[in-house]
Amino acid sequence: MSPASRSPLLLAGLLATAGAAHFAMPAAFDQLVPRSLPGTPRGWTKASGVVELALAAGLVHPATRAEAARASALFFVGVFPAHVKMAWDWRHRSTAAKAVALGRIPLQAPLVLWARSVSRQRRAA
Template sequence: MPRSFRPARSALLLAGLLASAGVAHFVAPRQFDATVPRTLPGSPRVWTQASGVVELALAAGLVVPATRRASARATAVFFAGVFPANVKMAYDWRNRSPRARALAYGRLPLQVPLVLWARHAGRAEG
């Protein structure tokens, strides 16, 4: 397998993605607040901040070899768990411009490669 696709490197790249997203939850929270399903109790901001903290923790876990495997599994579960927020976004954006709708609808199938990426990142180097 090419070096760029090895699990350790993949885990570091995924950690960078998660860390960036986690920071974005605090820097620009309004865009994330809007995707929080209203069926969840409490303020959307609390859920936005909580998911940001989770993303930062998952990123940290992926960087540390001793916690990488467990963090990768947790990351896969996290990506599956936030899927309802992406569905809500797609529904909410159904009457927006074609470009905005394409963005919202395009996020839905992206969860699958993200879950697979997380699973790959947790594999032992061979």
């Protein structure tokens, strides 16, 4: 398996793991939901977990990979405010916790670029 063909599967694994975590540890994600959003934080946590699992499934299948990768890039942009909120909310925590929260913010850019690169890969014949 070439590195290019592993890339979508690695991205799918990342999204599937994150999606499952939304259901395994929902309270950790509830606190990231901006209060300005309608509904409950738990509703947003579950919805984003479902979206991540669906994106992962789409990335696994070559026929839906490009569309799922483009949607993944948009998803990574869409959850950016949650990472900013986390950094703000954690500003009084330990140095290690602050580093984790701040480190998540610039991580979004490579995730968007990774998803975009997957969307541009040619499907295997």
